[in-house]
Amino acid sequence: MTSATAIPGRSAPALSVSLVDVERSFAGATSKDPPRRVLRDVSLEITPGEIVALIGASGSGKSTLLRQVGGLDVPDRGSVRIDGSALTGIDQRSAIAFQEPRLLPWRSIEANVDLGLPKGTPRGERRDRVAELLELVQLTDAASLRPRQVSGGMAQRASLARALARGPGVLLLDEPFGALDALTRLTMQDLLLDIHAAEPATILFVTHDVEEALYLADRVVLLGVESGYASNSGAVIRSVITVPGTRPRDRGDSSLAHLRAELLEGLGVSTHHPVHTF
Amino acid sequence: MAENAQKHDLAADSTTESAASLVQYVSGYGYSAAGTALSQRRRGAIHSKRWVIALGFVVPVLLLGGWQFISATGLVPAYRLPSPTSVWLAGIDLAARGQLGPYVGISVQRVLIGFVAGAGIGLVIGSLVGLSRVASAFLVPTIGAFRAVPSLAWVPLLILYLGINEDSKVTLIAIGALFPVYTTVAGALRHVDPHLVELGRAYGLGRLQLLRQVQLPAVVPSIVSGLRLALAQSWLFLVAAELIAASMGLGFLLSDSANNGRLDRTFLAIVLLAVLGKTTDALIGLLEMHLLKRWT
Numbered sequence: 328m329t330s331a332t333a334i335p336g337r338s339a340p341a342l343s344v345s346l347v348d349v350e351r352s353f354a355g356a357t358s359k360d361p362p363r364r365v366l367r368d369v370s371l372e373i374t375p376g377e378i379v380a381l382i383g384a385s386g387s388g389k390s391t392l393l394r395q396v397g398g399l400d401v402p403d404r405g406s407v408r409i410d411g412s413a414l415t416g417i418d419q420r421s422a423i424a425f426q427e428p429r430l431l432p433w434r435s436i437e438a439n440v441d442l443g444l445p446k447g448t449p450r451g452e453r454r455d456r457v458a459e460l461l462e463l464v465q466l467t468d469a470a471s472l473r474p475r476q477v478s479g480g481m482a483q484r485a486s487l488a489r490a491l492a493r494g495p496g497v498l499l500l501d502e503p504f505g506a507l508d509a510l511t512r513l514t515m516q517d518l519l520l521d522i523h524a525a526e527p528a529t530i531l532f533v534t535h536d537v538e539e540a541l542y543l544a545d546r547v548v549l550l551g552v553e554s555g556y557a558s559n560s561g562a563v564i565r566s567v568i569t570v571p572g573t574r575p576r577d578r579g580d581s582s583l584a585h586l587r588a589e590l591l592e593g594l595g596v597s598t599h600h601p602v603h604t605f
Numbered sequence: 606m607a608e609n610a611q612k613h614d615l616a617a618d619s620t621t622e623s624a625a626s627l628v629q630y631v632s633g634y635g636y637s638a639a640g641t642a643l644s645q646r647r648r649g650a651i652h653s654k655r656w657v658i659a660l661g662f663v664v665p666v667l668l669l670g671g672w673q674f675i676s677a678t679g680l681v682p683a684y685r686l687p688s689p690t691s692v693w694l695a696g697i698d699l700a701a702r703g704q705l706g707p708y709v710g711i712s713v714q715r716v717l718i719g720f721v722a723g724a725g726i727g728l729v730i731g732s733l734v735g736l737s738r739v740a741s742a743f744l745v746p747t748i749g750a751f752r753a754v755p756s757l758a759w760v761p762l763l764i765l766y767l768g769i770n771e772d773s774k775v776t777l778i779a780i781g782a783l784f785p786v787y788t789t790v791a792g793a794l795r796h797v798d799p800h801l802v803e804l805g806r807a808y809g810l811g812r813l814q815l816l817r818q819v820q821l822p823a824v825v826p827s828i829v830s831g832l833r834l835a836l837a838q839s840w841l842f843l844v845a846a847e848l849i850a851a852s853m854g855l856g857f858l859l860s861d862s863a864n865n866g867r868l869d870r871t872f873l874a875i876v877l878l879a880v881l882g883k884t885t886d887a888l889i890g891l892l893e894m895h896l897l898k899r900w901t
């Protein structure tokens with residue numbers, strides 16, 4: 328699998344990410360409602376080049392947390408640092424692929440990916456890089472199509488390519504493979520690992536898929552409301568699991584079975600009997 | 606070859622594994638292929654486009670026939686309703702005197718200059734108000750008050766300050782064209798998909814780049830419909846300006862012919878206004894089609 332999929336070296340070196348006591352609340356639906364706290368006391372140190380998976384139930388604040396790291400949203404309390412320096416607004420050291428593809432409808436897929444390239448990339452180089460990235464995410468044939476002409480999964484891959492184009496120090500991916508079929512999903516996972524192996528960016532990604540988290544990540548962070556607390560008290564980091572072994576991992580690794588069960592349990596999925604071994 | 610085999614393996618893997626992953630395939634779709642069905646239906650429509658145009662001529666032809674019938678049978682006397690033929694002849698006559706061309710020319714010129722100036726100013730003010738909260742807070746109440754003044758109320762002032770000349774007429778038309786564009790553009794800019802604006806910011810677009818690459822393209826459809834309204838307004842205000850103070854143009858032809866009892870010329874002016882208005886509107890319609898194809 329580790330064919331020549333790496334993007335030639337233009338990306339920034341991987342950077343550390345540090346979250347300290349991050350808290351974020353949103354105003355209630357009406358001015359009478361109390362504010363709803365989404366995140367509480369979230370502290371996390373991510374070392375340069377690490378891959379961290381963020382899992383948690385729907386609405387537990389994963390996207391919100393990712394937005395804090397990208398500087399798209401500001402915590403009410405606590406601090407976020409990239410490479411040791413605190414964020415001041417949107418941070419160009421990171422690049423984000425949103426949960427929705429967010430492609431500009433009036434641009435071709437190609438031109439949408441081009442938006443991700445760093446400022447000042449020379450014109451000729453832009454074209455080559457975009458072609459290369461489209462090749463990687465298997466969208467070469469769709470290069471000149473408009474977003475409304477491609478499927479949800481294709482749009483999502485275009486959005487991934489756009490984030491990769493930036494070659495960022497920190498890569499933030501919100502459910503990057505959520506809309507993909509099983510085969511494309513596995514291929515894209517390996518693609519991400521290949522790119523990471525060639526140019527190790529720090530990656531923080533959200534997923535609902537426990538398998539995916541265990542296959543890709545160095546650590547898996549489980550976000551959720553502490554048991555015994557009201558749901559609007561805010562999600563905390565319930566547990567951080569260090570995934571043993573080195574990548575590329577065996578997808579059917581039975582030694583990960585207990586982690587799988589633990590994570591599913593954490594997500595509220597009851598695993599009545601121990602996960603069968605493969 | 607090797608790659609194929611690889612894919613095969615992966616597929617086999619995924620079937621054995623999918624049992625363990627309970628929470629998969631949850632995601633947000635932005636755009637989907639749902640649009641394809643729509644464009645297919647549109648292709649069907651294009652096929653029958655000639656029919657649509659042909660059908661559009663049915664009512665005018667019927668009206669013309671009815672008109673001819675009424676005047677030919679003397680149902681309405683000629684001094685109240687000139688026949689289509691006499692209107693046509695009045696046109697030939699005016700053309701022979703060398704008046705028709707210049708009249709039409711000057712009216713079209715006034716409309717175009719006034720429209721372009723007004724729409725341009727409307728676009729700038731609309732963008733300013735739509736994009737900047739500060740500008741909006743500063744300007745919106747005042748602009749609202751100006752808009753509330755029925756535009757014809759400016760005529761005496763325009764004549765006083767600018768005189769009875771091209772400037773005052775073109776200015777009046779520009780005032781008429783300004784507000785529709787301002788209103789639609791400001792409103793549309795305020796409602797550009799915040800997701801896309803955030804995307805632009807996340808990828809480091811500055812204010813001007815954001816405007817050029819995200820916000821303006823997003824409001825192209827609104828701008829065009831604003832322009833269309835503005836053009837209709839421009840013709841309205843042209844006639845107002847020329848009725849009040851002019852020695853040339855279709856509005857002048859209207860008032861002059863009515864004063865001299867030349868009803869055939871009055872009808873001629875009205876028909877010309879209808880044809881010219883519809884023609885310019887159709888041109889904008891073409892522009893709209895082109896722009897919508899490019900920008901949506």
Ligand SMILES: Nc1ncnc2c1ncn2[C@@H]1O[C@H](COP(=O)(O)OP(=O)(O)OP(=O)(O)O)[C@@H](O)[C@H]1O
Nearest residue numbers: 353354365383384385386387388389390391392426
């Ligand atoms: N801009 C906002 N204004 C108000 N509430 C918000 C805003 N953004 C997020 N929230 C709230 O924060 C909570 C967490 O949202 P978030 O999008 O982070 O969830 P998530 O974990 O990403 O869920 P999912 O897995 O469904 O994507 C939700 O209850 C949501 O209503």
Ligand SMILES: [Mg+2]
Nearest residue numbers: 389390426501
């Ligand atoms: Mg989310």
